[in-house]
Amino acid sequence: SAVISQKPSRDICQRGTSLTIQCQVDSQVTMMFWYRQQPGQSLTLIATANQGSEATYESGFVIDKFPISRPNLTFSTLTVSNMSPEDSSIYLCSVERSSGETQYFGPGTRLLVL
Amino acid sequence: KQEVTQIPAALSVPEGENLVLNCSFTDSAIYNLQWFRQDPGKGLTSLLLIQSSQREQTSGRLNASLDKSSGRSTLYIAASQPGDSATYLCAVRPETSGSRLTFGEGTQLTVNP
Numbered sequence: 001s002a003v004i005s006q007k008p009s010r011d012i013c014q015r016g017t018s019l020t021i022q023c024q025v026d027s028q029v030t031m032m033f034w035y036r037q038q039p040g041q042s043l044t045l046i047a048t049a050n051q052g053s054e055a056t057y058e059s060g061f062v063i064d065k066f067p068i069s070r071p072n073l074t075f076s077t078l079t080v081s082n083m084s085p086e087d088s089s090i091y092l093c094s095v096e097r098s099s100g101e102t103q104y105f106g107p108g109t110r111l112l113v114l
Numbered sequence: 115k116q117e118v119t120q121i122p123a124a125l126s127v128p129e130g131e132n133l134v135l136n137c138s139f140t141d142s143a144i145y146n147l148q149w150f151r152q153d154p155g156k157g158l159t160s161l162l163l164i165q166s167s168q169r170e171q172t173s174g175r176l177n178a179s180l181d182k183s184s185g186r187s188t189l190y191i192a193a194s195q196p197g198d199s200a201t202y203l204c205a206v207r208p209e210t211s212g213s214r215l216t217f218g219e220g221t222q223l224t225v226n227p
Contacts, residue, residue, distance in 0.1 A: 058214075
């Protein structure tokens with residue numbers, strides 16, 4: 001398994017501001033991902049965080065809105081930029097030790113935008 | 115486009131009952147299927163992963179089956195307990211396009227003491 005921590009665990013933000021969420025894994029992993037879970041809905045993949053290069057975004061998500069960094073094999077950040085109330089969600093980091101195997105999730109960051 | 119459906123959306127049972135949660139998917143070209151548990155306001159906990167070549171996986175009181183050709187998976191929970199109360203999500207991974215999981219919307223389970 002993998003032990004994943006996220007910071008912050010929750011936040012309340014004002015419209016138009018940005019928030020950076022951190023994801024830390026207890027050991028090196030091949031794959032890291034960021035998901036969004038809007039209220040009452042299931043998870044939607046935002047992007048795959050690639051170590052040392054630009055993230056791979058899913059349809060409907062763009063780098064300007066959700067810039068992602070992954071400087072090494074244990075750490076990644078997701079920034080939610082120029083926030084609006086529609087960005088209120090739980091944001092989850094997940095990892096895979098090797099591609100195609102069990103995916104493990106962090107505890108999530110609960111974001112409320114006013 | 116892969117679509118994953120979970121039925122029922124919510125389920126309430128008395129403690130001790132055996133129960134089955136259902137997951138169906140539209141594209142049978144999957145690499146594996148994973149069942150998760152999500153407690154309110156928390157992240158996801160991986161329960162079971164079934165490879166496409168497998169028919170079932172067991173862990174304690176949990177048994178997950180997979181019928182790839184018909185696009186179905188079930189999660190069987192034996193002798194349910196109040197601590198099993200959570201939302202259960204299934205997610206499928208396609209044979210191609212790497213690690214992108216498609217999630218169902220979940221079944222919210224309540225086990226009453």
